[in-house]
Amino acid sequence: MNAKERIARRVAQELSDxxxxxLGIGLPTQVANFLADDIQVTLQSENGFLGLGPLEEVNTSLVNAGGQPCGILPGASIFDSCFxxxxxxxxxxxxxxxxxxxVDEQGNLANWMVPGKMVPGMGGAMDLVVGAKKVIIAMEHCAKSGExxxxxxxxxxxxxxxxxxxxITEYAVFSFVNGEMILDEISDTITLDELRARTEANFRLSEHLKIVQPMEEQP
Incomplete structure (x- = not known):
């Protein structure tokens, strides 16, 4: 299991019946592959779906917000972007x-453009982070450059x-409470000192900090 799959599996544990x-484009779409059997969630896509499901047969008229073919479940709804x-x-x-x-230590997010590079626009991210009750950022801990x-x-x-x-990264889970960044979980593949070296943001340790095994090693 690679880093992105470990992240997606851990994110899936945050979802409730x-x-x-x-699910945003890229890594977040993998979360659907790790949903627990005992919970039912309804997947919404900003291009007009409520009730996305597994892809069983490609229909060029059915694509998610990232332009990828998608499936829909019985009882799903399809509507326009305005709705x-x-x-x-x-x-x-x-x-x-x-x-x-x-992401910075105050819970601010930058996820739509790298200055100097061509981008199509912010898309629905600015609406989602303001409108959703809970915002989870699923990303690898460092950039490809190591920064x-x-x-x-x-x-x-x-x-x-x-x-x-x-x-949620491959190394840790952080939460933001009352303006503080808190380390809730750390992988046993990395020490706290190593994590701090790879994290510029200041954070404090949770009183209930968990040291967890990589997902593929958990019983």
Whole structure:
């Protein structure tokens, strides 16, 4: 199991029975592969679906917000973008899971552009992080260059200010409570000193800090 799969599996543990969940493009879409059998969540896509399901047969008329072929479950709803964003902005999405370029210790998120590079636009991310009840950022701990992605302050253009609930990486789980960044879980594949060296952001340890095994090693 690679780093992205470990992250996706850990994110899936944050979802509860009955949740309406939006999964962003890229890594977050893998979360659907690790949903527990004893919970039922309704997957929402900002391009107009409520009730996404496994892809069983490609239909070029059915694509998710990332333009990938998708399936729909019996009883699903299909609607226009206006109605979709009314759901999002109206607070009817329980959890959104998004990728991140940078997150800082105040819970600010930058995930839509790298200065100097061409981008199509912010898309629905700015609405999701404001409208969803819980915002989980699923991302690898460091950039490909090795630079930290958890910073004192984001220096890329922000998607939202102070809206991140949790960050889940291959090494750790952080939460944001009352303006503080808190380490809730750390993988036993890394020491606390090593984690601090790869994390620019200041954080404090949870009183109930867990040291966890990599997902594939758990019984």
């Amino acid at each position: 009955g949740d309406v969940v939006n 979709s964003f009314s759901l999002i902005r109206g607070g009817h999405v329980d959890v959104c899971v998004l990728g991140g370029l940078q 930290p992605k958890l910073l004192h302050r984001c220096h890329y253009p922000l998607t939202a200010v102070g809206k991140v609930s949790k960050v």
